[in-house]
Amino acid sequence: MVGSLIELKAASYRYPSGKKAIAEVDLSLPEGKKIALLGANGAGKSTLLLLLNGIYKPTNGELHYRGKQYRYNRKALQELRQKVGIVFQESDNQLIAPSVYEEVAFGLNNLYSDKKWIREQVEKYLDYFDLLELKHHSPHQLSSGQKKRICLASVLAMEPELIICDEPASNLDPQSSRATFELLDAQNKKGKTLLISTHNVNQAYVWADLVILLKEGAVLSIGSPKQVFSDAETLAEAGLEQPLLVKLARMHQPGMEAEELPENEAELVNRLTKNLCTDL
Amino acid sequence: MWITEIYKHDHRLSKLSPTIRALYWAPAMVLTLVSGSVYFNFTMFLVINLFLLYVSRIRLSNLARLYRIPIVFILVGCMAIVLEIPATKAFVSLGKLSIGFSAHGIQLATLLVSRSLALISIMYFMLLTNTISEIAELMRKFRIPALLIDLFVITFKFIENLRNTGFEMHRAQKCRLGYSQKMKRIPLFAGLMAAVFHQSMQNARQLETAMQARCAGENYCFLQEERPYAISQLLIPVGLASMSAFLLLICGNYGW
Numbered sequence: 001m002v003g004s005l006i007e008l009k010a011a012s013y014r015y016p017s018g019k020k021a022i023a024e025v026d027l028s029l030p031e032g033k034k035i036a037l038l039g040a041n042g043a044g045k046s047t048l049l050l051l052l053n054g055i056y057k058p059t060n061g062e063l064h065y066r067g068k069q070y071r072y073n074r075k076a077l078q079e080l081r082q083k084v085g086i087v088f089q090e091s092d093n094q095l096i097a098p099s100v101y102e103e104v105a106f107g108l109n110n111l112y113s114d115k116k117w118i119r120e121q122v123e124k125y126l127d128y129f130d131l132l133e134l135k136h137h138s139p140h141q142l143s144s145g146q147k148k149r150i151c152l153a154s155v156l157a158m159e160p161e162l163i164i165c166d167e168p169a170s171n172l173d174p175q176s177s178r179a180t181f182e183l184l185d186a187q188n189k190k191g192k193t194l195l196i197s198t199h200n201v202n203q204a205y206v207w208a209d210l211v212i213l214l215k216e217g218a219v220l221s222i223g224s225p226k227q228v229f230s231d232a233e234t235l236a237e238a239g240l241e242q243p244l245l246v247k248l249a250r251m252h253q254p255g256m257e258a259e260e261l262p263e264n265e266a267e268l269v270n271r272l273t274k275n276l277c278t279d280l
Numbered sequence: 281m282w283i284t285e286i287y288k289h290d291h292r293l294s295k296l297s298p299t300i301r302a303l304y305w306a307p308a309m310v311l312t313l314v315s316g317s318v319y320f321n322f323t324m325f326l327v328i329n330l331f332l333l334y335v336s337r338i339r340l341s342n343l344a345r346l347y348r349i350p351i352v353f354i355l356v357g358c359m360a361i362v363l364e365i366p367a368t369k370a371f372v373s374l375g376k377l378s379i380g381f382s383a384h385g386i387q388l389a390t391l392l393v394s395r396s397l398a399l400i401s402i403m404y405f406m407l408l409t410n411t412i413s414e415i416a417e418l419m420r421k422f423r424i425p426a427l428l429i430d431l432f433v434i435t436f437k438f439i440e441n442l443r444n445t446g447f448e449m450h451r452a453q454k455c456r457l458g459y460s461q462k463m464k465r466i467p468l469f470a471g472l473m474a475a476v477f478h479q480s481m482q483n484a485r486q487l488e489t490a491m492q493a494r495c496a497g498e499n500y501c502f503l504q505e506e507r508p509y510a511i512s513q514l515l516i517p518v519g520l521a522s523m524s525a526f527l528l529l530i531c532g533n534y535g536w
Contacts, residue, residue, distance in 0.1 A: 053493050078495050086493045093486035096437075097502050098411035099289065105503040107494035118503060135505070136289040138411075158494065 004067070005031040005162055005193050006052060006084065011061030013051055013217075021047040023217040024061065029162070029195060029210075034188050036204035036225075037197040039214035040239030045197040046089070048214065049164050052195070054080040082111055085160030089167040091147035092140070094154075100142075101126070101135040103150055107158040121157055129153040129183070145176030152183060163187060165196045169203065181207065205229050205243040206264050213238050230258035282443065283407050286342045291409055292335045297507040298414040299421065303517035304335075305406045311524050312398045317531035321394035324524065328401040336408040346404060347397075354396050358389040412436050413502035426499055433500045441483050446476045 006029050013022040021044050029035055039045050050056045051063065054070070054077050063070040065080060085107075088094045097103040104125055108118045126132045129149045134142065139150050148168070155163065168184065169177035181203075188194050198204055204211055204225065211228040213221040215238045221228050229235065229246050242250075245268055249261055252272065262268040293301050312324055333340060367380025406415070412433060419429045449472055453459065458468050530536075 050489070055489055055492055081493055081495045088486070088490050088493075090486070093483060094490040096487060096491055098413050099504075101505050102411075102413055102502040106491075106496075109501055109503040110495040110497055115503065115506075119506060122503075136294065138284070138287070138289065140284075154494065 003031055004028040005065070007064040007067075008048075008051065008058070009062045009064060011051060011058040011063065013047055013056055014059045021217050022051065022058070025217070025219055027212065027219060027222075029193060031161075031193050032188070032191055033193055033209040034185075034207060035193070035195045035210045035212065036208035037195060037212045037214060038199070038201065038204055038238070038240060039197075039220075040199075042216075043214040043238070044217035045214055046166055047217070049086060049166055049195070049197060052162070052164060053084045053086045055086075078111065082107075082158050083160055084162045084164060085155035085158055086164040087148075087151050087155050087166065087168065089170050091144065091151050091171075094151050095139040095147060098138055099135065100131055100137055100139050100150055103139050104131070104154045104157050106154060111158060125153045125157040143176075144171045145173065145179065148172060148176065148180055149183070152180070156187065160192070162193045162195060165194070167198060168196050169198070169200065199240070201229065201235075201240055201243045202245070205245060213240075215239070226258045226261045226263075230261060283346070283404075284440065286338050286346075287408060287411075288337045291337055293409045295507060296513055297509060298410055298418045298504075300509070300513050300517065301409055301414075302406075302418055303514065304409070304520065305402050307517075307521035308405075308524055309399065309402045311521075311528050312395060312402065315395070315528055315531070316391065317528065317536050318390050318394045319536040320528050320531040321391075321398040323527060324398040325394065325401050328398070328405055332401065332405045332408060335405075338408065343404070347400070350396070350400050354393055358393060361385045361389045361392065413500075414504060416500065417502070417504060430500055437487075438480070438484060441487075442476060442480045445479045445483060446472070449475055449479070 008025050008027045010024045010026060011022060012020070012024050014020050025048065027048075037045050037048065047056065051058060054063075054072065057072050065083065070076060070080060095103055097106055101122060105118055105122045108121055112118055123132075126135055129152065131146075131149060131153060134146065139147060142150070152165075163184065165184065168180050172180060184194055184196070196204075196208075206225075208225050211221075211223065211225050212219060213228055213234065220238050221231065221234050229243050232242050235242055245265065246261055249268060249271075250256055252275075253260075262271060293304065308324060308328060312321060315321060315324075329343065332338075333343060362381050362385045364380050364382035364385060366378045367382070370378030370380040372379050410418070416429050416433050419432070420426075453468060453472060459465050
């Protein structure tokens with residue numbers, strides 16, 4: 001039985017303008033899982049992510065971390081932000097330092113005072129993310145893929161338990177996008193919990209262990225990818241479409257149950273080839 | 281042309297700590313400030329620029345472009361000092377008003393131009409061999425109040441933000457045939473300015489959020505890579521500073 005890492009209990013959030021962004025959300029994120037948060041534009045995905053990092057404080061409701069109710073004082077905020085790392089959608093809105101080295105050291109320098117240890121940690125993560133040769137470069141003058149790697153390195157260097165990525169593949173070419181997901185998967189294998197927000201249903205279907213569907217600040221559906229993506233009506237209500245794999249599987253075998261859906265492209269091709277051979 | 285666009289991270293002083301690097305420009309700045317010699321100032325201007333081209337690895341054309349705006353400002357400012365109305369030796373007369381150059385004004389303007397150019401070249405040397413965070417770190421070492429350092433960093437970041445946003449929006453306007461009609465240029469530019477400020481504020485807020493998410497406190501603190509100190513690193517800057525001081529003494533002695 002996997003325990004919950006972070007929980008929102010009847011959490012709501014209103015912007016200072018009065019507009020409701022999150023409406024009484026009850027959400028529990030299991031530890032060590034890969035979780036995808038889906039929803040149309042304006043569904044409240046980014047706001048929800050900022051609630052989890054403590055940037056926004058719920059106007060109503062509670063945030064629990066490892067079963068303990070979270071208090072929004074200065075010390076607790078530092079602690080939460082170290083444990084819940086967030087990589088923003090636009091890398092340019094995250095990069096602040098004049099060099100890659102200083103960018104990766106930024107969070108660590110805010111958290112710890114042991115400069116020697118910080119420098120060792122920075123070198124370790126620069127090496128891990130293949131950024132050692134770029135460490136003196138200005139991050140603003142690099143490619144989108146490199147910028148995303150720097151943002152990831154700068155957050156992961158703080159060694160968070162939950163890694164949140166807001167649209168990790170936005171503005172990235174397929175190769176950089178794949179590299180980003182490979183880096184995230186490697187973190188998951190080390191036991192880190194991953195939460196990404198995305199519009200890409202195809203990516204979420206094959207990648208996630210758990211899918212959360214959001215509409216107008218409320219959770220519309222939550223479950224395994226097969227459960228959530230088999231329900232075309234709910235997806236349409238959320239402003240999304242079924243993944244291509246699900247559509248193809250259902251075209252091939254209408255009325256296929258959620259649990260019978262293929263997990264990936266290879267499984268679908270295998271099934272189709274098997275059926276073709278049987279027919280022949 | 282902006283300094284951040286031409287800054288080379290692999291400049292020839294990059295292996296030195298910002299404190300050692302300061303020894304290359306700080307004595308030159310002090311000597312220029314106290315110098316009253318036009319020859320000394322022009323020599324400093326020339327030497328600093330030659331040294332800057334070698335150290336910073338930037339092209340001469342880029343360096344020349346950096347001087348365009350300051351030179352215009354200096355020359356316009358000097359015109360007010362040089363011109364004499366009514367003049368003893370007029371070169372043009374407008375009715376009864378005679379306009380000419382004053383000998384004392386020319387002398388003063390030459391000194392002003394030489395000193396300003398020398399100081400600007402030293403300032404460029406500092407900016408092209410240090411990142412903004414290194415300068416901030418140096419200011420911390422010199423016990424400059426944290427509030428001033430933060431203001432310095434924030435101002436720099438905000439100008440950079442304004443410039444990027446302005447550039448992108450201006451390009452978007454031009455792509456849609458903006459500025460093609462002379463009569464519409466001023467309202468378009470006014471619209472651009474308003475949009476740039478609005479967008480820049482949003483960008484600044486998002487940057488602030490991203491910094492908070494990584495536990496940023498009240499001060500903008502960056503950690504640079506450790507650079508080892510060695511006595512041998514002092515030889516060149518101390519040598520250059522001594523030669524500059526010697527030159528200033530010669531200029532002072534001969535009344536140049």
